[in-house]
Amino acid sequence: MTSTQTALTKEPPDTRTPWQRMRIWATAHAVDDFFQGLVPAAVPYFVLERHFSYVQASSLVLATTLGSALPQIPIGILSDRRRLPWMAPTGICIAGIGAGLSGLVDSYVAVFALLLAAGLGIAMFHPPAGRDARREAGASATAMSYFAAGGSLGFFAGPALVTPALDSLGIGATALFIPPPVLMGFILLRHNRRSSAVPKRFGAHAGTDHVRLFGLLTATEVIRSGFSNGVNTFVSLYWIRHLGASSALGGTALTLELAGGVAGTLLGGRMADRLGLVRTIQIGNTALLPAVGGLLLCQDKYGALPLIFLVGLVTNVPFAVLVKLGQDYLPSRPGTAAGVTLGLAISAGGLFMPLLGLVAEHHGPRGALAALAIAPVIATLLAGGLREPGTLR
Template sequence: MEYSVYKPSTGMWKALNVYCNRFQGHSMGENDIRTGSLPLMLLSSSHGLNHLLQLILPTILPSLIAEFQISYYTAGLLVASFVLPYSLAQIPFGYLSDRKGHKNIMVAGLIIYSAGTLLCGMSQNVLQLGVAQFISGIGGASYHPIGIPLIFLAVERRKLGESMGFHQTGGAIGSFVAPIASAYFAVTFNWRYGFYIFSLIGMLIALLLWLGIEEPKTERKETSSSDIHKTLLNIKVLRLMLIIFCFGLVQVIAFRGLMPFLTTYLMKKHGVELGYGAQLLSLLQIMGIFGSPVFGRLSDIAGRRVMLCLLLVGQALLMYLVTFASANLLVIVLGAMGLVVFGCLAVTDTWVTEISDRSVLGTLVGVAMTASFLSGAIVNPIVGYLADNVSFDFAFQLLSILNLLGIPILKFAEYK
């Protein structure tokens, strides 16, 4: 089933789409919606919000540990209560989008995500917070298996890596804003305010998506359910699915293990304040604004797998350096890690869409996203346990080694 990209549903949005293209130096005819900038902007904004909401809890984790008197292991389980449904629900959402369309699923998922975030702020104990995080994770899982395939369908192949990088930049901006704003609310008012305010922003963006886009129209006869099942059960597709899943587990596993505990780690080891720890967490995220488009563009030139191998080595080395760097040097190390991590995410998104069968693109992207976030659900309690019984440094060094497992996995992948 092949789709044209979302097009604006009102005259105002159509005019804005034309303006965006002219601003970027594009000419655009009345029916030329495939290369429009507005759909990319809307999807990138939604991507940014998706990352923003998932980073509230990791930022304020030290406050939650102190208020609820929980161990690092329990804190890891609390993080996993979001990451587990966030990862596992990506495949069902991808499958549904392949069969039922995109707009309604994307908007409904964002509403559930925002409602769950609101419930987090209303929680009175760890159990309630864990349940609210679980609800948020289900809603948040709807975005990636829908948004990434739409980027693939929306842009020219020669600019695919660059466009995926721009899309990943939206996520990086959301990830940058979340730690600073959440820490500010926690220090100035109360940790609950971040959940309240950002949940309302989520509802607003859901409304903009509902008003600003309409369901894509098929360019040919819709693929039947039996055809999709037949494709998914093809031995080559199953093999590809396994490769994508295994690579997704380790591609940014060090980052998944570091991010939820970074502020806690910095406060414990280096004695920094929550505000400064949040700034370093934001630095890790904001570098994605540069790393995503740069490495995405470089992968257009050098090739996806070559670039991914280099980025995996870079992640492993930088993660290892985190455990030895002083508080001052961490600014450089974390900044560099942000560059390569978000670069790796952008190039991986491009690579997966290129090697996937178009009729099951959403499903295969869902597999990649499930694996990527599932690694966080697995390693976060383990990192917490090791921090309680050994040290954070030991846990992070172990993750740096696991990151390198992605290199041999890439050798098994074949382009379609």
């Protein structure tokens, strides 16, 4: 037994509630992922005010994806070797400043570059944050669901706050959202520096890595993420262009979808503590296809609102569970696992956005959403090969 593992076994039991353990990290995750929610909320306004095409607008999601996806693995590896208390706070600041400034420039290239920088900030946050949050959560899927739900809440708050601001003030109102991440970055940096728990727990966890299962889980998460990114990008335009709704009601639909995501993330954590991690993932994937079918069959712009909430809920049931299961499959590399499941796999789903943009050019936003219906089938098939950590040797 190594000295790190000995120190871990001698630590007294953590008597804090799951929320007390997660509240700082959940709040930081919400602020960071707020700016991932800002991008799809701003897409209709880039189309309407900057006259970007569907392909250009959907490629803005790709810009954030490239910035956040490509660095995830090296940052994860680095965070498994060093504590780096400054990295997550700095990432929050860069994400907020890049996304906030994107609405102030006219050039498509400049907007793309700023959102690329915002994606890099997101990449800097997730691996070290996921590593330290998991150590605070311990074996509790409910605790990890609070951390993951923070990200979902940030996605939810994005359109809820951005849509009315952009409706009233135009696309330049994105700059109003720069101060919160700077403040949160300062708070998180102070928390990291004064926390005595993180240094004691720093280091690799005992256990055997199961790389094949982790790869299968990652593939499942990429497919799920492609579906989620596609819905986030086109749901507002679906309401506006297909159902004949106002831009405000389109923003409401996106807000409800993301609110369902928050509820689904919390529900998934509780389900996993009772039913098991793998079964919860399989239930979420299987239930998604009828939820999407019901949405596409409803042609009423108001009647479809509860259905988009349901789609968001079902989509996010596996979210926190996939993060925890990924770290269980790679116990010696929790930062790398968090970088892949929280960052790379989720961001990689954005790589499908230009293709969906082409579908939308020829068949409208409804065609893009219909094309996404294949994703739950693939995710269900992939998740069938996952195994509970307790059954592994």
